[in-house]
Every structure is written in C-alpha cells, then in structure tokens.
Amino acid sequence: MKKKYILLFILIFSLLIVSITAMKRIHIESNNKTVDVILDYKEFEKMAKQSDEDLEWWFRKFKTLGVSGVGLNEESFESMIEENKPIKVEMIGSIIKDMNWKKEYPKAIVELFEKEKIDSYDVLARTKSKELYEFIKNGLESRYDKSKFKIMEEKDEYLFILDGTAEDALYTQIEKVFDVKNKGFKEVSKLYSSKLIRLGLGLDEKKVNLIKKSGLKVVPRPYNYSSWSSKKLVEGTINDYKKFHIIPPYMIFGGGEVLGYPKNVKALEDYMKKNNIKVGMIESGVQREHIKQKGLYDLTRNLDYDSVRVFSVLKFIQKRFQYYNYKGAEEIENSLNRAVTERNIRVIYFKPFKYDDYIYVTDYKEYEKMFDRFRTRLSSHGMKIGPASVMDANKVRNRYKIMIGWGVVAAGILLLENIVRLKEKISYILLGIGIVGVTGIFLVKPHIGEILLALSAAIIFPSLSMAYFCSRCSIYYKEGIQQKSILKDFIVVIKDLVICSLISLIGSFMVGSILSDIEYLLEMSIFRGVKFSQLIPIVIFIILYMGYFGYKRNKGIYEAKTLKWEDIKNLLFDDVKIIYVIVGAVLLVVGYIYIARTGHETSIQPSNLEMIFRNMLEEKFYARPRTKEFLFAFPALMLGFFVAKKRIKWLTFIFGLCAVIGQTSIVNTFCHLRTPMLLSIVRTGYSLIFGILIGSIYALLLYSSVKLLKVMRGAAHHE
Template identity: 30%
Template sequence: MLRKLLWWLVIIGLLASLPLAFFREQTEKSANQVEFVFDYRDLLEMADVRPNPQGFVSEQLQAMKKAGIGSLAVYESTLSELRLSRRIEVFSSKDATSLTQKPISPNENFTYILFTDPASESQIKPMIETAFNKLGVKTSPWSFKNQAGMIIEMNMEEANMKPMDPDPITLQMMKDEGFRIVVRLGNKREFVTNEMDALLAKLYKLGARRIIIDGDYAPGYSDDPEQVTLHKMGILLKKYDMGLANIEMLKQPQKGFGSLAKDTDYNVVRLHSFTEKDGEKLTENLTKEDQEARIQQTADRFVLAVKDRNIRMLFLNGRAVKNLDKAAILTPLDSLYESLNGKDGAIKRIEDAGFKVGPAKQFDYTYNTYQNVARFFTLIGGVSLIVLLVGYFIPEAVLALFIIGLLGAAGLFFKSPDLYAQGLALACAISAPSIAVIEAIRSIQSGRAAKAKSAVLYALGLLIKTTLISLIGVVYLVGLLNHISYFLVLQQFRGVSLLHLLPIALVGLYLLFFRETLNYRERGERVKKLLSTNISVLWIIAAAAAAGVIYYYLSRTGNEGQTSAIERYLRSFLENTLGVRPRNKEFMLAHPLFLLGAYLSVKYRNAVYLLLIGVVGQLSIVDTFAHLHTPLEISGIRITYGIVFGAMIGLVLIAVWEIASRSWKAWVAKSRTRVNG
C-alpha cells in the first residue's frame, strides 16, 4: 500500500510539472530572430595585406550585406586598430629618427603618431589624449612635413595595447552603411560610472543594442565582494536597454556575466562563435568537391546551432592565410558567404525552419506564480520517486526514508534553492530510468513474459512501458530546472557522469543480488562467495576490457565528447535527412538489444541480462532532455526517432535470431539423424 501511495504522489507531481514544460516551450518560441555578426577587426587585419585596404573593406562590406550579414562587431580602440583603420600611423622613437633624419635622445623610447587626415585629427586626437592622460602618461604635439601628430611618452609595444573608446568614425560609417553595431567591451580600463554612461549613450544613439564581453571579465568586475561597480554596469545596461550575448562552450564562464544578466532581467542571447581557426579550414588546399563539402559542413553547423541549441547570434571570424602552394594570401570570406547564401546555404534553411534573419532578441520569460504551487508537488513527487528506487533494495526503510527525504529536501530548498533544484533533478533523472528497467526485469521475473501470447508484442509493449516510466524523470527534470538561467546556460545541469553510470550500476546490482527473493543473510553469502572466487587471467582481461568500454562510454558524454570521423559523417547524414538526429547509442545499440532481450526472455531465463544494456538507452532519453538549451520539441522528436528506429532494428535482430536458431536446430537434427542412421 505504501508503494502504491508513493506512485500516486509521483503521478500528482508529474501532472503538476507538465504545465511548467508548456511554459518553457512558450519561452522557446518567443524569440525567432537570428543575427549574423562579423568581427570588423578581423576584416581590417585581412585588408592590411591588400594593395588597396580601404577599397577591400568597402567591397567586403557590400558582399557581407548581400550574403545576409547585417551586423559588425567593434572593439574598444587601440593604437594598433586605429592604424589598421588608416586613421593614424605609429612609429617608435627609432622609427621617428629615421623618418625625420633628426637625432633623438638615445634614452628616449616613446611612441610617435601622425594623423592621416583632418577628420582623424579632430576626432581621434582628443580620444587618445584623454585615454593616456588618465593613465598618467604625458602627451605632446608633433608634426612632420605639415602632417599633424603627437608624441605619447610610453614605449610603442605597451602603448599599442592600451584600450580607448571605440573609433567614432568607424561607428558612424557602419551606421551610414546600414549595419547594426555589436560592441565588445572588456574590463581592461578603470570603470568610471559617468564615462561608461556617456559611452553607452553614444552607442545607443548609433543603434547598438547588444554587447559581447571581450576577455574573461565583465566591465565593472572587481575584487570587491559586493561588486558595486559591476552592479552599476548592470544598471547602465538596463537604462539603455542593452543586452548581452553569452558565448557558448567557453572553457570558463566570464566573471561577472551572471550578475549582469540578472541585472538586465536576463536580456541575454546565446552566441555561437565561428573562429579564425575554423575559417582557416576554408582556405586549405582542397579539391573542388572537398571544398564544397567543407562549405556545406559550415552551413550545417550554423543551422544546427540555431535549430538545436537556441543560438540567436552567430559571430563570424576570419584571417588572411599564406598559402605557399598557391603563392598567395587567401581569406575564407568567399567560402563563408557561400555557406550562408549559396546552394543549400544556412540562411535559407534557417528561415525554412521558422526563423528570421534580424537583430537577436531576448526570450520572453516571466516568472509564473503557478511555479510556487508546482514546486510543492514536485518536491513530494520527486522524493517519492527516489524512495521508490531505494525500496527495491531496502524495502523495510521506505517509510523512514520518505520522511527523512521530505525534511532534507525542504531544508535544502530554504538554504539553497539552486542546489535543491539541481540535486533533486539529478536524483530524479537517475531514479526514473533505473526504476523503468527494474520494473521491466520484474515483469519478466513475474512470469508475464512466459505467459505472453506473442513474444514480439510483449517485447514491444515492454519497451514502450519502460520508456514512459523513464519520461517521468524527464518531466521532473524540466519542471525543477524551469528557469531562464538554465535555458541560457548561465547555470548548467550537473552530474552528467553520474547519470550515465549510476543507473547501469543500480540495475546491475539488482540483477545480481535482488531480483530473487533472498533474505539479507543469503545475499551476504552470495556477495561473500563472489568476493572469494578465484580470479583467472581471463577475468583480468575482461575487467580491463570493461574498464576500456566504460572510459570510451564516458569520453563520449557531454559537450566535449569524442567521436570518430565515420560517426560524424553518419550524424551529418541523419541530421540532413531527418532534420533531427536520433542518438546513435539509442537506436543502434540500446533499444534493439532491450527489445531482443525482452523477446528472448519469454524462452530463456538469462536473456534478462540483455536488459542491462537497455539501461543505456533509457538514461540517454533523460539525458537528451538534460540538454536544457535544446528546445523540448527537438528533444521529443529525437527520442521518438530513437524508439522507432531502435524498434525496427530490434525486430530485424529478432528475425535474424529466429532464422539462425531454426537453422541451427535443423542442422543439429540432421546431424543426429546421420549419426543414428
């Protein structure tokens, strides 16, 4: 009766969590504009190796607009970048001596600047003077052949690195050309509220609505535990309705980003970066077919990022590369344009998927008061689900564990809501697939498999029932982590390795020691017998092989998972053919072997061990939804494909088994007839 009560509590919590999944789906559909941004500094560096740099920049800006790139990213200016923009020329003291043919003190190591035109002098000179005077560095006028300039009393190498406000001439040019401006701001300068206010006001007037943090630290971040200046930066961003872009797959989160995101009411979009190194792959020596394939892979990458990972900003980079075989300096720009707007280009496919090309906008997320009601039921239901799992191993302790679990979860919720949500979500994610497969084993052990009229229908029904139980963990996971910070990957679901190992270990433990009706003394004797068994060389080899399999299995989990070239090709084929790629381990391994095991268990007792491999498929279903940045609809299609194709392959395995089994029996019967004859 207590187990039935726990199941009812699980179902009530399940029903209470379903509306939260609906709210999340509505949030996912609230922003459908995708923004393509090119790094303007990279364009300047590529232009620097061309005979007509400014002409090259103008030509490429037109090509970018035609290809669908509507935004340009600008950084805080440096002397190096101003030189690339042809605003100034920069010299060391030694260079200035050679230029002027006038001796300069051998003890001097300054930076000399000449402005290329009157406009640069009038707008850039005050900016440079202000920046270096703030650093306590003296500046003075200088000229050469009636060309105005200045001297900065700092060595050229260091002076070239000092940040200033973005180049105002470049910003105005971008606006006049019809480009949106995305600004990259770092924490390299001292944060002064009034100055940042003035800078953001100027950027807002020019149309900038989103910034990307440049470097590891957000503007305003400091060692102050209160982070006063960081919060001031957040207030200013909100004042000018400026949002952030969260760069995916960084090794370390940018310090202060989460605080700014919260201060801006999560005015954040996810950003995928196509790096300079990625661009180099488009400039390698390739045949025409291989080059087309690489362009197609780039397009596939952009589409996948938008469709499968809720990316709304694609940040494009490139660099000039020396190609010795062709005796030329190449850029990836033409190939990049083709990947966006050529045959099977990314932009058309993104639009066909229901998105629009335009300025990236934040997702519409509002905290619904219903979540307070749902939280109460998910706590009780989640604890019930965990206790049900423990009950398969220690049934006598179910009531005590339920009471202790409720008190512990409630206490953790009031002490640390985030830790409570992540901990309970992980426990439910582990419990659901474990319970699902254990219930499948119990179904076989109870004799229902032997009584089935059709072994095939029994196996299919058991696979569907097991999957439905695993999906309970999905609903709890989505309900508990139903916050925009998880959706934007400002917080992440923790414990992926545990999710991939514990259900296998728990089901294996149940198979070995708990599926039979034994008392604790008999189980102890079985464990003792197992531990005292003589170990052979074969066992050692098997253990080493098992360790290798586990290592390979874990190496494939998470965003850093490793895959072979063949598997990457298969993934690409499935993605382009089906639109959504099912997980290989589900439909090629786990579900087929689960189905085969359930089918064979009708006749063979030990076939139940095949269900242990089926655990991989069930936990993979839950793990698919643990990728909280992936739309629920995509995850649902993915696991549906996995079940359907897995069942089809499983039916093929059953047919192969029957053919092989009957052929073997016929051959044995013939052999006996010959011997007896």
Template identity: 30%
Template sequence: MLKKSYSIMVFFIIISLLVAGVIVFHRSYLENNFKQVEMVMSLNELRELSYQEGRDEIELLAKIKKSGINSIAIHEDTLESLVISGKILYFSNQELNKLNFFLTSIDPFEKFKPSPGEAYIICNDKNDYFRLKENLQRQLGEDLVRDIGFLPNLGLKVKGSEDKLAKLGLGFREEDVKMIKNNGFQVILRLKNFSQINKQDIDFKFSESEKTGKISGIIFEGETVLGYPSKENLIHTAALLKTKDYPFGIIEFADQKGIETIAQQASGLAVRVHSITKEEMEIISKQKATERWIRAAKERKVRIFYIKPFMKSDSNLIEENLAYIKTITEELKASGFKTGQASILSANYQEPKIFILLLILGVISAGIILLKNTFNLKNYQEYSLLILGILFSLMLLFFNQKILLIKLMALLAALIFPTLAVISNQKYFLENDNFRLKDIQNISKNNLSFTKMIKKVLCGFFKVILITLTGALLIAALLSNSKFMLGIEQFSGIKISYLLPLLLVLAIIWLKVNKGKLMILENMKKPILIEHVVIILFFAVFLVIYISRSGNFSFLPVLGIEEKIRIFLEKTLIARPRNKEFLIGYPALLLAMSMNFLKIKEFKIPIIIIGVIGPVTLINTFCHLHTPFLFSMLRTFNGIWLGLALGLVAVTIFYYLVKTFRENI
C-alpha cells in the same frame, strides 16, 4: 492488491506530471517564438578583407548586407588600428631612440630627449586627441600620460611596454558608427576590459557607448569581460546593462572570465553567440561551417552568428564569402528561422514555488518506489522518507538555494527514473513463475511462441520508455528557466548520470538474483575462469569508451564512418538521435527481454546493463536545456523507433538462431 502508500506515491507522480506538462507547454510556446538570429561580422575583419582584395569597404558593406548580414561589430580602437587608418602617428620607444640623433638636430626638436620606455602619439584631430588622452589616463594613470609641450592638443607621450599599450581599448570612432548606420546595419559594440578597472571607469565605458546612439547589443572582447576580476565591478557592469537595456553576448566555448557573474545578474538580456575561430576558418570547408551554424541555432539556442570571413581562396575571395553568407541565410530560413536583431529569451515559468515543490514531490515519490522495490520498505519508512525529502526541499528554498535544489533534484531524477524503469519491469528481464517449460518446448514446433515473445518484448519495452519519459518530463520542467535554457546554469553530474544507473541496476539485479544476499565471499571462493577475465576486460574497456564519449567533450575522436552516419541522420531526420541510444541501448534492452523469454541465462545480466544505456541516454537528452524541448522530443522519438526497429531485427535473428540450435540438439 496495491498498498495504499504505493498508490499515494503514484498519485504524487501524476500530479507532478500535470505540473510539468503546464511548464513545458509554456516553454515550448516561448521557444517557438524565439526564432530570430542576428548575422554579425566584424568591421575590422571586413576592412582586412577589403584591403587584401583591393575593394572599397563601402562597396563591400553593401554586398554583405544583400547577402544577409544585418549587424556589424565595432571594436574599440587600438594604437595599431589608429595608425593604419591614418588617424595618428605612433613612435615606440625603440623607434624614438633610432630617430633621436636626427630629431635633436631639427627645430623644434633640438631640446627633445625621450625618456626610457616612453612612446609618442601625434594626432591629426583634436577630438581623437581628447578621446585618446581620456582613455589612456584611465587605463595607465595620469602620471604616465602627458602632453607633448610643443604639440598642444595633438601630441601625447606615454610610458608603458609596447605589448601593454598595443592591447588597450581606446574607445569608438564616431565616423565608423555613422558609416555602419548609414549603410543600414545595426551596431554591436565590442567593449574591452583592462586591469585595475573601477566603477568610474566602467561608467565611462558605458557613457562612451551611449555616444554611438542606439545599439543592438554588446559582446565583450578578449579573455575577460568588463569589470573582471572584481565581483563588485562585474555586478556593476550587469546593473548598467539592465539600466540601459543592452543585450549582451555569451560566446560559446570561449570561457570569458567574469561572464558567468554578469549572466547571473542580467540573465534576461543574455544571448548565446557562436563563432568559428580564425584558426578553424583556415581548415574548415564551407559545407561543414554552414552545418555547424545551423546546428547551433537549432540545437543550442544560439541567436547571434558572429561570422568570420574566409581569407584564402583559389578563386574570387569576395564572391566566395558572399555566397557563404547567402547559404547560411537560406539554410536558416529553410529551418524556420528569421534574420534580424537577436531574439531575447527572458521568461521563467517556475515563479510559484509550489510548482517546484510539486515537481520535487514526483521525484521523491519515484525514489521511494525504487527503494520499496529493492528493500521492501514498510509504510512508516516510506512516509518518513517522503516527509524528510519535503522538509529538506523547504529548507533549501528558505535559505534561497533554489538553483542548488533544482540541480540536485534534476540529478536525482536522472538517476532514479532509468533505474526504476528497468527494476519495476523486472519480470521482463528476470526469470519468474510466468514462464513454463512448454514455452520452451513449443519453440521447435511452431511460431506461436515467436508472436508471444514479440508481444511480451514490446510490452516491456514501452513500459520502460514510459517510465523513463516521466523522469525526462520532470527534468525538462525543473530546469525550464532562462538561466538553464541559455546555459548560464547547467545540469550538474552528466558523467554520474550516465554511469550510476548502470551500477544501480547491476547491484539491484545482483541482490534479486541472490535473494537479497550480497554473496560476495561465496563468489570470491569460486575459481576465476578465462571467460570471466574476458568479460571483465570487455566491460572495463566498454565503460571507459562509454563514459569518455558521454557529455560535450571527449578525449576519444569521432570515427569517420560515425561522422558520416551523424550527418546523414541529421539531414534525414532533422533531429539526430544519439548513436549509443538506438544502436546499442534499445537493441540490447530488447535482446535481454527476448533472452528472458527463451530462458537463456548466459550473459543476460551484462546485456541488461548495456540495455540500460537506452533509458539513460533518453533522460540525458532532456538535461541539455539549451536544446528546444520539441527538438528533444523529436530526437527521442527518432531514437525510439530506430532502436526498436534494429532491436526487433536483432531479436528475430536471435530467436531463429536459438530455435535452430535447440532443434538440432
């Protein structure tokens, strides 16, 4: 008969599952309506392409619009871009020194003597002159930016190194904005940061952006975002974004300094951006690039594609780029997406703190059940742990540490549920009184034991999956808010969640096999055999590979055959399951249960530990909140049925090998 405390813990888990179901239902609804992707190209890069190929930029803009591009990113002017466009003449200090002997012999330059480190800018339009002067004085200081006396309202002399001057953002050209809008595109502005920026400078940058009229959003340019390094300035930038309702881009893998602070303050306007770097574009194939774009939209909630053109081709470069853009657009639509202004993900389904507490109650209850299975806790100990867990959670909420609490409980769930899934079903893995000698004897006489084994293995397998899915659902619900879903906040402890459940299962099984005793000294006295050394070395290498290949980044390269398998599965199954889940984890889990049925002790515990990789990987799938929930469910389903199929094949072969061996003894 179940103890009352156990029934209470199970009841709390069921309640938390119901709450989780409500949350992920709303999350899935939101994600299903979050399907519009903005296709963006840079005006500077399009100009470079048109110059290189000798095409008119207006003609090129019309063609890329037909291919699927709906927005153009406009960068702030630089001295170089203004020179190329013919808007200014720019003479660096070195150039002035070379021309000095010539200039001083010509009126009105006869009294002209440039100072060391001074550069000259001559504009052909007063509007450009005033724009440049304002921007330069804000970034360099009024003392370093002066008028050229004999060229009023046209000439400026500026002090500063060439490198520093070259990096300065000098505002946006009105004619560029008008041209883009007149050709039917939306505008995305690329604002540049600069050192010594203050709130007044940030206000000025935003007032300049307002002059461009309605815009689709802002993507900060360079290694730092507007306002960095001052946190106060970054918060001011975020406040202006919210006031003006400007969506802003978070560029994947760019690690722009300061973006996290802005994203924390204005998460409701954040949009994930993906781009393939210029260096990568020189070596990547069009097919791989297209696959990468679609994967970014499907798996990581990317809603702005910042597309760089190919700049080398053996044939017509313009036509190749147009075909490339068209392919991306068609593949997007085939995957259920639309193109247009990027969808904004701004909802949060955990506002009632009671929801969070109920989810946490489920995690704590599962942890107590695991401890009870391991240490046979008494009722008062279980209730004490439950109360302490609730009080700790309330304390963190009281001190406004909601995100920290959510991260901590999500990590605990990722550690507890895979471990609990195996330990609570130990009868399928460890020898017990339900196995009788005649079960082994029957193996050589008929196939009834095979059917019985398959039934038992399947029963154990699905119980493990069910408990693990419970934890996965709680994690998905705990982390279901916009900050986690957009990658502004992330699940903490990926490597720990991959390794610790394996070690916990090993430790608990060790205790159970040794009837609660560690038996460390006793085992240390035993002689070390060669097979022990081989096993230890094997698992050491296995763990290094396993941990290094877990998470988003690895120092071990993906093998060519593995990459081909991934692409095949991705195209065939839509949601590609993780290789270690269905190729290693689940088959090992099924094999360990069949070994238990067949009363085979040798190597069974190592196989069990390898099998834990299956539930661990399942849980990890739901820790990546930038992946849509239904996509994660499909990935999990594919992993389960593939792993089950491969595992049953392995179990069948293993059974008949054992049967043949025993018949010949």
C-alpha cells in the same frame, strides 16, 4: 498494495506539477524564434583585401542575405600596430637595455626615467602623425584618469606614456638555456609588452561611416581593463556612440570584463535600459557556458535577463569549408544550425570561410548558397533571420519544485523496494523523512535543493526503468520457451521497451522542469551531475540484476526479487577466471569511452564517418536522434527480453548493461538545458521509433541464428 497506491498517487500528483512547469517552458522557448547575424569587421577586411571587391561591396552583398550589422572593435595601440599605422610602441624596460638608449630617445623620456617618474613596466608610444596624435589624445583624455598617462611633444614627434605595473606586463614563454654539455644553465623570459596596448581609444570614424554607408548597423565591441576603469571610461564610450549616432542593438564586450567593471557598471546599466540594449554572452569554444567576462552575469541579472547568447565562428569552424567531402560550406552551415536550434544561440558573430590559416574563400556565391540553405533549415523549426529574440525570464516557484521533489522521493522508495525488502512501516518513515527533507532544503538552500533533486531524478528513473527490465526478464526466464508467434513476441517486447523509456522520460521531464529557470536556459548555470548520473544507474542495474537473477544462487532465480547476502558472498569469494578479467577490462575501456565522449571537453571525438552520418540525420529530421540510443542501447534492451525468453542468463546481463546507456541517455538529452524541451522530446521519439525498427532487425537475425544453430545440432527434427 495500499503503500504502493500512496506512492503512485504522490508520483502522479508531482507529474501534474511537472506538466504545468514543462508547458510553461515550452511556451517560452517557442516564442524565441528570431536569429540575428553580425559580421566581424576585422575578418571581412582581411578577406576583402584578397578579393576583387572592396569591403563596402561585401557588406552590401551580405545585407541582402539578412545580415543586420557589423561588429567593430575600438581602436587601440595594438590595432594600430597591426594595421601598420605610423606608430611605434615599446616597453621602457626593453628600451633601457640598450647602452645607447639615452642618445637615441627623446630627452623628455630620459629626464623622466632619471627622475624615476617612469619605470620598466611603463609603455611608450611614439608617432609623427598629427591625425593619429589627435585621435589618441582625445581617446585617452575622454576616457581615462590623467594620472594614468602623460602626453608630450618633442620636435616633430608626439609621445604618449602609459603608467604600467608589474601586473600589466606580458612576457615571452620561459626558455631554457643550456651549456655545451647540454646541461641546463638557467631559465629566461623576456619582457615582451603590456596589457595596456589593448586599452580602448574610441571608434574609427572612417570604419563607422563605411559600415553605415553599406546600410548595416554598427555593433561596437567596448573594451574594459579594471585597473584603468572608471565612470569616465563608461561616459566617454557612450559619448563616442552618441557622436556617431549609434545605438547598439547588443552590447558584445571585448576582452575579459564588461565596460565599467568593477565599480562603474551602473552607468552602463542605465544606458542599456534606456536604449533597450541587450547583453551579448559569447559561447565558449567548447560549447559550454560562455567566455569568462567579469561582471557579465551580474549585468545580465540587473537587466532582468534581457540577453542573447552569441555564437562566434571560431577559426577551426572557418576552415571547415569543403570539409567531410562536402563541396562547399555545408559543415559550417551545420555548425550554425546546431548552435541556433540546439543551444539557444540568437546572435551569430559571423566570419568568412577559409581554405586554410591564411587564404579566405572569396567566391560570394558560396556564401549566398550557405545562407539560403541555412534560412531553409531555420524555417523548418519555425525560425527566421532578424533582430534577435529574447526569452522571458522564466522562474520556477519553490513550491512547484517541492511538490516535484515529493514525486522523486516516492520514486526513490519504489526503487529501493526493488533492491531490499522494506517493511511497510519503514517505507512510510522514509517517505516522511524524504518529504520533510525536500521541503526543508528548498526553504533553507533552494539552489542546492534543485541540484540535488535534479541529480536524484536523473539517477532514480533510469534505474527504475532497469528494475522494470529485470522484473520482466525474470518472468520471461521463469516462463521459458513458450513459442506463440514471433509477431506476438515482438509486440510484447516493443511494449516493454516503450514502458522502460517512458519511465526514464518521467525523470527527464522532472530534470527539465526543476531546472527550467532562465539562468539554465541561457546557460549561466549548468547541471553538473551529468556524468555521475550516467554511471550510478549502471551500478544500480548490476545490483538489481543480482537481486532478480542472483549470482550462482542455489535456489531458483525467481524465488527472490531482492538482493541476498548469499549472492554477495558468492560474488566476493568466487574464483576469478582469466575470462572475467578480460571481459572486465573490455567493459572498463568501453565505459571510459562512453563517459569521455559525453560533452565537448574531451579529446575522444566521433569519427568522420559518424559525423557524416549525424549530419545526414540532422538534415533529414527535425531533431537528430541519438545514435547510441537507436543503433545500440534500445535494440539491446529488446534483445535482452528475447534472450531471457531463451533462458540465456549471461546474455540478458550483457544486453541489460548496454540498455542502461540508452535509458540514462534519455535523461541526459534533457540535461542539456539550453536545448529547447520540445526538440528533446522529438529527438527521443525519433530514437525510440528507429530503435524499435533496428531492434526488430537485430531480433530477427537472433531468431534466425538460434534456429540455424538448432538445425546444425540436429535439433530441428525434435520440433
């Protein structure tokens, strides 16, 4: 008993530290309540062309909905081609394949090729437009090293040659060539273009003026290509902003690098600090971390995390107009709402709705209705549309993590004692080793320490919860059927469900507190042990169950509370029946689906019916309760207690397996560190309340079924 008091004291002490850390995190998250909306210029330009109004009209109308700015990409050779401007861009390697190319192309190009001053990987751009020539010339000369390009004029044509390399080249996909017998002959791939066609050349003055005239801010999207990057590029880009009197509220980079990467980011940092410009980190398409942009995280750290997460409305979301049988953009609204309330998104990079790949929704009222609903839903979370708020750069002190770690060690020993018998001396030795180990790893490798500690908490506490489940079930099994009243049974079972969930919730708070560093809240770092922490407690439950109930144990099940060699031997040498194989296969399939559905990178997605049900819950409640918890796992835990009272051992095990999912899910909810902790707490509370209600219905059905079976067997008259 003395030993358990010591372990409990350490655990309670660590919980005090957890509460301090958790409250600080909740306070930081509660002040992060303003969401900005930025329009995508290119997408709205396309939409406006399909409507009866011009682009300026659309921008003005969206300003009344709370939109603050328009994202504008720099002009490039690629954008000029897409906009059908009078320019032709070709690869030298493609040009020289034509036998007569020397007759058809300017002499200056032919001479350069013959002197080997240009090669196949170089890019040739040609235009007869004086205006376009001046723009491109100024863009190249103000941003890039003169050795990288050549500008020439021949007769009435202006020529630009970009010095490309094999690394810049773009090829078509490999195609197989077959002979008449359909036998593979060779594989071919054609030189298509060059990455250099995306080099930023500056902002289009007409586009800038149109945005400003509509009353919106210009949010430039600078582009960087490392082999052409220099301090001159950064300075030229900034001078472009000064020329148009632009101070971007956010720096949302285009392409795969930040401006100035790799050696010239310092000039950008200084400019952003001076003008209080926030870093925009664009969430990836699988809603996990951000799109890869070299130098992004280093820039964010150097600016003391003055950063916002950006949600770009992807093509598949644009097309969710009248989706799931909705009349309008409700499902798009759901996507925006989830991004903001659940994933710490504070800038929405908005694109217009689509009916399909080509046709835009041009009815302004549909946008107005969606934004009105969206604002209402944000207000229920105490949020609003406006300049994006930024979270304080929260850092958890190592000494706090160490003290929380001591609590995890104490909980681990309590769990171990439910699996094997430990002498008091051994428990103290393990406690000492654990405390020294946790302290040491945080002094030497703190990052590894916090990951291991969070993973341990995510495994230990749901497992401890199931140890409590097994303990109570073994007591109920021992007592057998002692019918007092259904109401009293319900009260006892609900109490046990709450206690199990509170034990798991302790682990949730520990994970959410240990990993409450700003890098986790901004999802620059993520907890990668989620799937592992969901599988291991299932294995531990099976071991715990065998310890309490045994496997074909000769003696009474309640004479031992730890795993016995006899149980292992009986299991290993038991005859394998076909039913065992079938049940095992079913459990493997269910387990695979359960694990595979965790996250967004899987092809196994919820059905349409389930999504409609989820959406309904999202609309009605502050936080959507997790369906697997309140419809399945929590009721299963209640039923496990009930069938233990009826001495149905195999059903107790099956319901226990289902119940583990709910307990690991509680912790898993808090492992999504980008989700505000308060929302995770409310979500778990809803799940518990609904789980109790639904579990009670299931239990009543079970009671009724058992009673009916007794009547059918003629047992009713014995009662």
